[in-house]
Amino acid sequence: MNVDTMQKVTEALAQVIDPETGLNIMRMDLIHNLSVDEKGNVSMTFRPSSPVCPMAYALAHEIKKRLVNIESVRQVIIRVENFRDAARLEQLLSA
Amino acid sequence: MREIVIISGKGGTGKTSLTACFAMLAKNKVIADCDVDAPDLHLLVAPHIRHEENFGGGETASIDLGKCVECGLCRERCRYDAISEDFVIRDYACEGCGVCYHVCPEGAVSLTEGINGKWFISDTRYGPMVHAALYPGRENSGKLVALVRNQAKVLARRMSLALALVDGAPGVGCPVISSVTGADHVVIVAEPTLSGLHDMERALALVKSFRIHCSIVINKYDINTEVTERIEAKGAKEGALVLGCIPYDEQLIHAMVHGRPLLAENGSSPAAKAVIQAWDRLHTAVQGTSGS
Numbered sequence: 001m002n003v004d005t006m007q008k009v010t011e012a013l014a015q016v017i018d019p020e021t022g023l024n025i026m027r028m029d030l031i032h033n034l035s036v037d038e039k040g041n042v043s044m045t046f047r048p049s050s051p052v053c054p055m056a057y058a059l060a061h062e063i064k065k066r067l068v069n070i071e072s073v074r075q076v077i078i079r080v081e082n083f084r085d086a087a088r089l090e091q092l093l094s095a
Numbered sequence: 096m097r098e099i100v101i102i103s104g105k106g107g108t109g110k111t112s113l114t115a116c117f118a119m120l121a122k123n124k125v126i127a128d129c130d131v132d133a134p135d136l137h138l139l140v141a142p143h144i145r146h147e148e149n150f151g152g153g154e155t156a157s158i159d160l161g162k163c164v165e166c167g168l169c170r171e172r173c174r175y176d177a178i179s180e181d182f183v184i185r186d187y188a189c190e191g192c193g194v195c196y197h198v199c200p201e202g203a204v205s206l207t208e209g210i211n212g213k214w215f216i217s218d219t220r221y222g223p224m225v226h227a228a229l230y231p232g233r234e235n236s237g238k239l240v241a242l243v244r245n246q247a248k249v250l251a252r253r254m255s256l257a258l259a260l261v262d263g264a265p266g267v268g269c270p271v272i273s274s275v276t277g278a279d280h281v282v283i284v285a286e287p288t289l290s291g292l293h294d295m296e297r298a299l300a301l302v303k304s305f306r307i308h309c310s311i312v313i314n315k316y317d318i319n320t321e322v323t324e325r326i327e328a329k330g331a332k333e334g335a336l337v338l339g340c341i342p343y344d345e346q347l348i349h350a351m352v353h354g355r356p357l358l359a360e361n362g363s364s365p366a367a368k369a370v371i372q373a374w375d376r377l378h379t380a381v382q383g384t385s386g387s
Contacts, residue, residue: 022151022241024252049245050277 005072006036012066020055026064033079042067047082054065056083057092064093096208096251097381098244098259100129100278102302104294106265108286109314111372112347114262116357117141118221120374124258126219127247128226129240129274131212136262139356142217142224150227150242152235154191155209169195169204176208181232211235212346216250220298223250237269243273266294267301275301280308280340286315287322298370299333309335310380312373316340336380339373341366 025031030032032045044065048056058062060078067076078093080086101108101117113127114136118126128136137365157178158169163182170178173195177188188339196204211234214227223249223313227239238265247259263274263281275281287294295311302309311330316323330337350357356369 006185020238020246022238023242023245026250028245049248052276068234 043077045079097279100261103284104298110284123378124253126224127261131227139217146216150212154206237273240273265358287319315343338376341369
């Protein structure tokens with residue numbers, strides 16, 4: 001694991017605020033299985049707070065945007081669980 | 096982890112009293128009070144607060160009297176009569192619409208994020224609890240409900256608890272919708288009065304529209320057995336299991352006066368026995384669902 005990049009990734013994720021609660025997504029426990037390898041490949045599972053979460057697309061987009069802007073991050077892979085449109089959202093995130 | 100939400104179309108049907116009893120009976124659970132506009136579950140479970148945080152949201156105007164020239168334009172345009180004659184914002188009346196901010200020719204008005212309430216994580220006699228209180232007249236109760244539910248689930252995951260037991264809000268409005276979306280099971284507490292029947296039907300329609308498993312408890316069923324039969328018929332028609340019929344029981348009044356759940360006051364009273372039976376049926380019904 002790349003500790004320095006992990007720190008930056010965690011800080012970036014803590015900047016993503018869910019407008020429904022006003023809390024950041026780390027406090028809301030929406031990110032699981034977060035890992036960063038030595039090459040800077042980041043992977044995680046994004047679990048929206050509800051299968052019908054109206055903010056899931058916006059939050060996922062915000063997560064990816066913030067992470068790809070970190071210099072030491074090479075690739076971001078986001079799996080989506082507990083969401084009705086999980087497959088479609090994953091497809092959009094991988095594009 | 097599973098999430099059970101207890102709601103009532105009509106207020107005052109006994110939703111919180113039942114939740115407190117279920118909190119005694121349920122094992123390995125976190126309790127959440129999502130009736131944030133008028134929370135009262137804490138009165139029965141004696142919480143010891145260990146985390147407290149402000150709930151912000153919306154905006155409130157304030158006027159810098161050093162810049163204000165008292166032209167009166169803001170007072171004239173404010174639809175909520177939220178600005179006094181001496182140009183002070185009436186905090187309870189301000190909706191944060193921002194009209195005063197935009198019309199002020201002197202730039203004397205500023206908008207700041209308002210504090211709408213507080214939320215808490217507490218230890219109670221019956222396990223951890225997440226609860227909140229919205230300040231009088233403040234808005235965004237649906238958001239606060241979402242926050243309380245989320246933090247209850249976060250707590251449950253961290254403490255490896257199997258159940259989130261949620262006391263929802265009465266009615267069918269925004270806080271109720273926010274209470275039930277994504278839940279595993281909803282219990283509607285109904286009372287056999289005409290308004291109780293009408294509001295139970297509305298709550299049932301709401302829950303069915305979200306395709307959530309749902310059941311009914313009829314409280315004080317013996318004060319009007321004819322309406323009780325109509326509630327049972329409606330439940331059968333809509334596929335909502337009637338978990339139990341709780342009789343009117345003065346032991347409940349004594350329990351409320353003493354600030355504890357009915358089961359803590361008298362676990363063998365007729366109502367207490369009916370509550371225990373309803374919990375057993377609910378427990379069985381929820382075990383059959385998948386959980387999240």
